[in-house]
Amino acid sequence: MNLKELNKLISKKYLVDKKIKNYEKAGIIRKQIRDVNEIKGHIKKSEHNLEFIQDNLKMGYFDWCITGCYYAVYHSALALIIARNYMSKNHDATLCLLIKEYSKQGVTIEDIELINKFFLDYQDLLFYIHSKNKRKEATYSTKYLFDKKLVDELRLKTIIFVNKAREIIKYE
Numbered sequence: 750m751n752l753k754e755l756n757k758l759i760s761k762k763y764l765v766d767k768k769i770k771n772y773e774k775a776g777i778i779r780k781q782i783r784d785v786n787e788i789k790g791h792i793k794k795s796e797h798n799l800e801f802i803q804d805n806l807k808m809g810y811f812d813w814c815i816t817g818c819y820y821a822v823y824h825s826a827l828a829l830i831i832a833r834n835y836m837s838k839n840h841d842a843t844l845c846l847l848i849k850e851y852s853k854q855g856v857t858i859e860d861i862e863l864i865n866k867f868f869l870d871y872q873d874l875l876f877y878i879h880s881k882n883k884r885k886e887a888t889y890s891t892k893y894l895f896d897k898k899l900v901d902e903l904r905l906k907t908i909i910f911v912n913k914a915r916e917i918i919k920y921e
Contacts, residue, residue, distance in 0.1 A: 758848055765849050772842040781836045788918060791828035795821045795911045802904050811900045818900075818907040819880040825914035832921045840881060851917070880907065
């Protein structure tokens with residue numbers, strides 16, 4: 750998903766609902782009973798990926814660090830949607846569920862100030878897409894030399910995303 754499509758989904762709730770409905774028909778998204786152990790497992794997997802990133806950073810495997818960043822974010826995203834009784838088998842479907850269940854659409858400024866840490870903001874959703882795109886490049890292209898500064902920035906944003914997901918889930 751690109752930035753233009755993300756903006757369209759965020760601004761037009763009916764498009765998110767339509768995409769989710771199509772994913773449900775295809776069996777890519779389904780409702781499920783909240784499974785606390787599965788949520789904890791995805792958070793643990795996110796934490797494990799953060800350790801993987803740190804280890805590979807020391808060895809200079811920046812392409813694998815980028816891949817690890819994305820999967821740390823993705824597992825946190827899966828934990829978030831499971832907390833809302835969903836299961837997803839697709840990265841784009843997961844993003845649609847994040848938008849539906851966790852974006853601040855329709856919330857007043859006062860509400861945002863009060864409950865800001867319990868929602869994903871635009872930058873969080875944008876980072877999800879950015880990390881996915883970087884993961885594609887790191888995983889599927891022949892490029893293996895990436896800038897350490899980029900990797901450090903992705904790693905820090907990944908840590909913030911994982912921590913935010915952990916906080917949200919704690920209060921669900």
